[in-house]
Amino acid sequence: MLDAALWTALADPHRRAMVALLLERPRSVGEIVEACGLSQPSTSKHLKVLREAGLVRVRQDAQRRVYALDPGPIAALDAWLAPYRALWNKSLDALGRRLDETPDAPEPPAAKD
Amino acid sequence: MLDAALWTALADPHRRAMVALLLERPRSVGEIVEACGLSQPSTSKHLKVLREAGLVRVRQDAQRRVYALDPGPIAALDAWLAPYRALWNKSLDALGRRLDETPDAPEPPAAKD
DNA sequence: CTTCAATATTCCTCCCGAGTTATATGCGCG
DNA sequence: CGCGCATATAACTCGGGAGGAATATTGAAG
Known part of the structure; x- marks a missing residue:
């Protein structure tokens, strides 16, 4: 299960913000430090986690290191999510399929579409 | 940020397995205990986390409690993921758009669109 | 070669989350 | 009404992850 690192990386709200x-x-890095309001070492550590999860890539520009997202x-x-998509489509479908299990509602004719 | 609990819940591999x-x-619960190979209390705690994240719902059937997924x-x-989808579509597109940044390739006339 | 700026790494502390054991709760049954 | 089964909760321990301060590394400039 290689994506364990991926989930771990995204579990942290600061890393999601990054x-x-x-x-x-x-x-x-400097920009990220300022944007996130964290200390520089902490930011670097978070970036390391993101790097090792493969979520970001680094380009070295002089002394600066520019981080970019890796899709x-x-x-x-998204692929992990795929099997669940069918599930909530079905549930939305069931909603739209009218909730005729209401015991006292005499089938209102509101055909709103 | 309500979905912090959601990320926390999904960060654990056992909970993802559940x-x-x-x-x-x-x-x-008994089935889940046996399937995951965890102890019963540990399983119950994980289920509690999933419950509080809204990921599962419980139906009480006699002494048993039947857990079901909430979509x-x-x-x-999936909604969180949406903004990123454009990103990797673009990167796949860029791949298909041919890598004409190769320095010695004299601009191949492939106008594929 | 020295110095400075930008970033990474180390060391340390602290808190949270996971697991286990023991115990409580709730429900059906006799 | 007391017993046993299924599940939840409490108390405790332990390891890992997050944060900060100090330090190392790397590259540019003079």
């Missing part, structure tokens, strides 16, 4: 931040555009692992998350 | 188990069909939170996860 990922959301990197969705807009790649950023240097692969998030696509894997 | 969720996957409940995707097939609702199960009693709502997973749909929320």
